[in-house]
Amino acid sequence: MPPEPLLQVRNLRCGYGRIEAVKGVDLEVAAGEIVALVGGNGAGKTTLLRAISGVLPVGSGTIRFAGEPIERRRPDERVALGIVQVPEGRQLFGPLSVLDNLRLGAFRRGRARTRVNLERVFALFPQLAERQDTPAGTLSGGQQQMCAIGRALMAEPALLLLDEPSMGLAPFLVEQILETVVRLRAEGVTVLLVEQNAVAALSLADRGYVLETGRIAYAGTGRDLLGDPVVQEAYLGV
Amino acid sequence: MAEFVQLLFAGLTTGAVYALVALGFTLIFQASEVVNFAQGEFVMLGGMVTVFAYNAGVPLPLAALLAVVVAAATGTLLHSLAIAPAKGATVVTLIIVTIGASILIRGLAQIIFDKQFHALPAFSGDEPLRVFGAAILPQSLWVLGGSGTIVLGLWLFMERTLLGKAVRATAANRLAAELVGIDTRLVLTLAFAVSAAIGAVGGILVTPITLTSYAVGTLLALKGFAAAMLGGIGNPVGAVVGGLVLGLLEAFAAGWISSTYKDGVAFLVILLVLFALPQGLLGRAAVGRV
Ligand SMILES: Nc1ncnc2c1ncn2[C@@H]1O[C@H](COP(=O)(O)OP(=O)(O)OP(=O)(O)O)[C@@H](O)[C@H]1O
Ligand SMILES: [Mg+2]
Numbered sequence: 001m002p003p004e005p006l007l008q009v010r011n012l013r014c015g016y017g018r019i020e021a022v023k024g025v026d027l028e029v030a031a032g033e034i035v036a037l038v039g040g041n042g043a044g045k046t047t048l049l050r051a052i053s054g055v056l057p058v059g060s061g062t063i064r065f066a067g068e069p070i071e072r073r074r075p076d077e078r079v080a081l082g083i084v085q086v087p088e089g090r091q092l093f094g095p096l097s098v099l100d101n102l103r104l105g106a107f108r109r110g111r112a113r114t115r116v117n118l119e120r121v122f123a124l125f126p127q128l129a130e131r132q133d134t135p136a137g138t139l140s141g142g143q144q145q146m147c148a149i150g151r152a153l154m155a156e157p158a159l160l161l162l163d164e165p166s167m168g169l170a171p172f173l174v175e176q177i178l179e180t181v182v183r184l185r186a187e188g189v190t191v192l193l194v195e196q197n198a199v200a201a202l203s204l205a206d207r208g209y210v211l212e213t214g215r216i217a218y219a220g221t222g223r224d225l226l227g228d229p230v231v232q233e234a235y236l237g238v
Numbered sequence: 239m240a241e242f243v244q245l246l247f248a249g250l251t252t253g254a255v256y257a258l259v260a261l262g263f264t265l266i267f268q269a270s271e272v273v274n275f276a277q278g279e280f281v282m283l284g285g286m287v288t289v290f291a292y293n294a295g296v297p298l299p300l301a302a303l304l305a306v307v308v309a310a311a312t313g314t315l316l317h318s319l320a321i322a323p324a325k326g327a328t329v330v331t332l333i334i335v336t337i338g339a340s341i342l343i344r345g346l347a348q349i350i351f352d353k354q355f356h357a358l359p360a361f362s363g364d365e366p367l368r369v370f371g372a373a374i375l376p377q378s379l380w381v382l383g384g385s386g387t388i389v390l391g392l393w394l395f396m397e398r399t400l401l402g403k404a405v406r407a408t409a410a411n412r413l414a415a416e417l418v419g420i421d422t423r424l425v426l427t428l429a430f431a432v433s434a435a436i437g438a439v440g441g442i443l444v445t446p447i448t449l450t451s452y453a454v455g456t457l458l459a460l461k462g463f464a465a466a467m468l469g470g471i472g473n474p475v476g477a478v479v480g481g482l483v484l485g486l487l488e489a490f491a492a493g494w495i496s497s498t499y500k501d502g503v504a505f506l507v508i509l510l511v512l513f514a515l516p517q518g519l520l521g522r523a524a525v526g527r528v
Contacts, residue, residue, distance in 0.1 A: 055416050079419030091414040093407045103400065104407050108419040155419060 004067055006031040006190050007052070007083075007159055012061035014051045020059070021047040023214035029159065034181065034191045036201035036222065038235060039211035045194045046088050048211070049161045052192075053085035054078045065159070080108045082158030086165060088194075090148040094137030098128055098147055101136045105154030113156065121150040124180065142173040149180065160184065163194045178204060198235050202226050210235060240371030245493040246486070247369075251378040251447065253485020254385035255281070258440035259462025260469065260477035261392065262433035267472050268409040269429035272332045276316060276340035278459030279347075280434040283309045284441025285450030286347060289356040298358070306438045312343065313434025317427045340455060347452040360446040381443045388436055389478055396474075405429060457501065464504040467511045469519055476519060483519070 005028040015021040021044045029035045037045050050056035052063060054075035063071040070078055093101050102121060106114040122129040125146040131139060136147055145165055152160060162181065166174040174197065181191055182204055195201035202208045202222040210218040210231060218231050225231050259277055266274045287308045291301035320335050327335075361380050366373035396402040408415040408425045415422050441450065448454075465484045469476025484507060492500040 053417060055413060074421065075416040076419040076421045079417070085417050087413065087417060091411055091417070093410040093414060095410055096403065096406060100403050100407075104403060104415075104418050104420070107400065107404060151418060 005029060006066060007192070008062075008064040009048075009052070010062045010064075012048070012051060012063065013059040014047060014056055014061075015059065016047075021214055022051065024061070025211070025214070025216055027209055027216065029190055029192050031158075031190055032185065032188070033207065034185050034193060034205045036198075036205035036208040037192060037194045037211060038196075038198040038201055038208060039217075040235070042213075043211040044214040045211055046163055047214075049085055049163050049192070049194060053083055053161055055085075076108065079155055082156065083161065084152045084155045084157035084159070085161040086148050086152045086163060088163040088167070090144045092136040092139075092144055092147055092151070095135055097133050098136050098139065099132040101147055101151050102128070102132075102154050105151035107155075109154070109156060114154065117154045117156065121153050124153070124183075125150055141168050142170070142176075145169060145173075145177060149177070153184075157189055159190045159192065161192050161194075164196055165193075166195065166197055166200070174200070199226065202236075241493065243370045243372035244374075245489045247372065247374050247378055248493075249486035249489030250482060251381045251444070251485070252488060253465075253482035254381050255440045255444045255458070255481075256461050256465040256484050257478045257481025258385055258388060258436050259458055260465035260481045261389065261474060262437045263462055263466040264472055264474050264477040265392075265405075265429050265433045265436070267466075268474075269405055270321070270409075270426050271329060272321060272336065273329070273463070273471075274316075274430075274433070275333060275336045275459050275463070276343060276455075277433065277437055277462055278455030278457070279340050279343040280309045280313060280437030280455075281441035281458045282344070282347060282450065282452060282455035283312060283434075284438030285358070285445035285454070286351050286356070286441075286452060287438075288442050288445065289358055289450065290351055292358060293356075298361070302442045305442055306435050309434040309438030310431040313430040313432075314427055316434075317430040321430070322423060322426070340459065344452055344455060351452055353452060355449045355451045356445075357449050358442075358445045375447060377443075377446045381447070384439060384443045388439060392432075392436070392474070401428075460508075461504045464507045464511075468507050468515075470517055479519060 007029040009025055009027040012022055012025045013020060025048060039045055047056065051058050054073060058071045062069055065081055065083060070081065093104065102118060103114055106117055127143055128146055128150055131143065139147060149165065165177050169177065178200060181193060185191055193201055193205065202225050205222040208220065208222050208225045209216050210225065218225060218228065259281060262277045262280065263274060266272055284305045287305035288301045291304050292298055296304065316339050320339050321332065324332060324335055360375065360377040362376045366375055396406060404420045405425050405428065408420060408422045412422055461484060465480035466477050468484060469480025484504060488500050488503045491503050
């Protein structure tokens with residue numbers, strides 16, 4: 001790993017009121033990596049991503065992005081820095097058109113960049129171009145996920161936080177979405193990927209972390225974790 | 239015929255003001271799900287600040303501009319000092335906060351201004367226009383034209399500008415709005431400021447006809463709320479339609495039945511909507527989350 005990771009989380013604690021959902025997590029993502037974050041229901045994966053994107057305040061600990069502490073920054077400032085989250089459950093702007101959803105994704109990027117990024121997203125997901133004038137809420141599940149990812153790409157992420165992008169999708173769509181993740185990395189986007197589908201996520205990731213009730217239980221390369229008998233039994237259903 | 243046209247114009251004129259109040263309600267409700275019962279105070283501020291600035295020698299257009307700025311600043315303060323800190327509070331709590339704010343604003347207005355009724359000169363004279371035998375005040379046309387312009391301007395802002403879409407996005411899904419880099423707190427402050435400015439313009443336009451005092455806000459808030467409910471709360475087109483319909487109902491109730499019942503119409507409308515038409519005429523806004 002390079003000396004200065006793109007994202008460095010140190011001893012992070014956060015939660016909801018008195019419920020502490022993340023209990024002292026250390027995690028790093030180097031530039032250009034795909035890192036998978038797996039774990040059971042309620043392990044704290046979403047909570048961790050929300051703390052990194054800033055929509056959930058940090059209890060204690062530090063988050064550094066490109067060397068800079070960001071844990072006190074507002075979410076919109078973190079987007080401007082290049083940290084962009086695709087939230088669990090898509091969270092599109094339902095009544096607004098697909099095109100407006102995408103344009104809003106580039107809210108911090110200006111007109112010229114919006115046009116360039118829009119072409120890029122339409123090239124990646126041609127279906128979105130066809131349905132650009134329909135309200136996002138009426139798209140099919142797969143198209144909604146494309147719209148959610150597309151909207152995030154409009155912001156030109158340096159670090160893309162993906163929360164269960166394959167949830168509720170048919171197998172061929174899951175494959176398409178995961179292929180997209182690999183393709184994005186090839187284009188220079190660093191990815192932190194949360195997945196229920198642990199085998200698929202670890203197979204395409206460089207490294208992975210297993211989260212267990214708010215703590216990192218295992219960490220290693222994707223291949224090591226896939227081969228670890230304990231991890232296999234607890235998380236991979238092998 | 240003459241009487242009908244007379245009542246029609248009277249109804250549309252007050253209705254336009256109710257529509258502006260209802261639009262203010264709608265804008266804030268859409269963006270934050272707060273029902274802002276201080277909305278009527280912005281109308282009061284519009285009229286009162288203009289009156290006092292004008293009487294102090296400020297030219298009318300500048301006095302009106304000052305009033306809009308004062309109202310918008312008050313709206314901004316209302317959000318930053320009272321609504322934003324109560325993040326996570328229930329809807330009922332927030333309603334009580336806005337009622338408290340409206341009492342405070344009214345009390346301050348009573349101290350800073352006075353308890354008298356005040357008039358403004360009509361913008362283009364008092365010579366009535368004859369339309370089908372009815373006498374129409376030129377100021378009525380100012381109210382209708384001004385309100386129409388505001389409605390159109392707001393529509394263009396919400397539909398055609400990225401900032402307007404950011405307001406709609408915040409209304410549709412606050413979390414997602416934050417994740418695309420919208421400063422949602424700023425958007426909500428903006429919604430309060432714009433709502434206040436819209437209310438103030440209504441107050442300025444209508445003061446030459448109806449007079450104003452520190453206390454006019456309460457009844458206007460109620461009627462604007464009735465109009466918003468009638469149109470389907472959270473629905474901007476509904477707010478305008480609801481306002482006009484309420485104004486017309488009032489005018490015709492006053493003209494054909496008795497003016498004693500004029501203010502009762504709004505309460506009747508609220509009750510009817512609550513019991514018979516909970517979605518309003520045009521349906522509640524689809525504040526749908528995906
Ligand atoms: N809004 C909330 N309020 C209170 N507790 C919450 C909230 N959201 C999550 N939690 C709790 O925090 C813990 C971690 O939840 P989180 O959503 O981060 O898990 P997760 O790993 O993303 O699970 P899943 O795989 O089901 O998405 C759980 O115990 C959950 O019940
Ligand atoms: Mg989750």
